[in-house]
Amino acid sequence: MPSVSTAEITAKVRELCIAAAYELPEDAVRALRQAIQKEESPQGRAIFEELLRNAEVAASERIPYCQDTGLAVLFVKKGPGVTIEGGTLTAAIAEGVRQGYTDGYLRASVVADPAFDRKNTKDNTPPIIHMEESVEDVLEITLVPKGAGSENMSRLVMLPPSAGWEGIKKEVVETVRKAGANPCPPIVVGVGIGGNFEHVAYLAKKALVRELGKPSPDPKTAALEQELLEAVNKTGIGPQGLGGTVTALAVHIETFPTHIASLPMAVNLGCHAYRHKTAVLLGGESHG
Numbered sequence: 633m634p635s636v637s638t639a640e641i642t643a644k645v646r647e648l649c650i651a652a653a654y655e656l657p658e659d660a661v662r663a664l665r666q667a668i669q670k671e672e673s674p675q676g677r678a679i680f681e682e683l684l685r686n687a688e689v690a691a692s693e694r695i696p697y698c699q700d701t702g703l704a705v706l707f708v709k710k711g712p713g714v715t716i717e718g719g720t721l722t723a724a725i726a727e728g729v730r731q732g733y734t735d736g737y738l739r740a741s742v743v744a745d746p747a748f749d750r751k752n753t754k755d756n757t758p759p760i761i762h763m764e765e766s767v768e769d770v771l772e773i774t775l776v777p778k779g780a781g782s783e784n785m786s787r788l789v790m791l792p793p794s795a796g797w798e799g800i801k802k803e804v805v806e807t808v809r810k811a812g813a814n815p816c817p818p819i820v821v822g823v824g825i826g827g828n829f830e831h832v833a834y835l836a837k838k839a840l841v842r843e844l845g846k847p848s849p850d851p852k853t854a855a856l857e858q859e860l861l862e863a864v865n866k867t868g869i870g871p872q873g874l875g876g877t878v879t880a881l882a883v884h885i886e887t888f889p890t891h892i893a894s895l896p897m898a899v900n901l902g903c904h905a906y907r908h909k910t911a912v913l914l915g916g917e918s919h920g
């Protein structure tokens with residue numbers, strides 16, 4: 633039976649935390665480069681150049697791309713036959729986050745007891761972990777450090793089914809418009825449609841794990857992503873909220889069947905620090 637030790641998991645998560653903070657992934661860099669060609673405002677183009685320069689400096693000097701190194705959100709894919717040796721998967725991941733944020737000198741941004749004393753936990757734990765079962769014997773961990781500037785501008789709405797696609801579109805554009813400069817545009821818009829109250833928020837978050845700009849595999853959903861991207865970019869918010877034609881780099885939609893009487897939708901905004909790193913500990917090659 634394939635197994636992975638908690639020590640291996642901890643070491644890999646530590647590595648992911650540091651790499652995600654220092655190295656803007658290739659898909660995000662590519663999207664920023666492409667945005668220079670699309671942006672009509674000279675000021676907006678200059679901002680994209682600055683962001684790309686920032687990514688280069690962060691990677692070469694081994695410093696975070698953004699001071700908000702985020703709340704550690706992890707998506708774990710695990711096969712049914714994979715066993716964890718030496719403890720629990722959750723504890724091993726949390727220890728990796730603790731070590732990564734401490735050893736990488738990344739900002740500790742988590743406070744315990746959120747409604748009262750809001751005392752900093754000092755090591756960015758606990759992380760938020762989403763588990764997904766895989767049919768193959770694989771153990772894959774994706775880290776998405778999520779900054780609060782964009783997270784705070786996100787929104788969940790339980791629409792009546794009669795609202796339909798037009799209702800969803802209106803809510804997405806309104807969310808982006810109200811957010812303005814707060815989520816550090818250019819943004820990536822993660823949209824969840826369907827499921828129920830808690831699942832739709834997960835869908836919107838999962839949409840932000842996808843390779844930036846990669847369309848949905850479903851052609852109908854991919855067409856809606858394009859339609860929403862054009863609508864969002866018409867807001868004119870632009871890079872850093874200073875006006876322009878590129879407010880969003882992409883819109884990603886994830887869907888799930890829902891109840892006949894419901895139309896849940898959620899918008900999770902991602903910022904230009906589109907950070908994500910994946911490690912395959914079992915069943916394939918590591919990639920970023």
Ligand code: SF4
Pocket residue numbers: 698699700701702778779780781782783814815816903904905
């Ligand atoms: S929203 Fe993103 S870019 Fe803005 S401060 Fe937070 S992490 Fe950094």
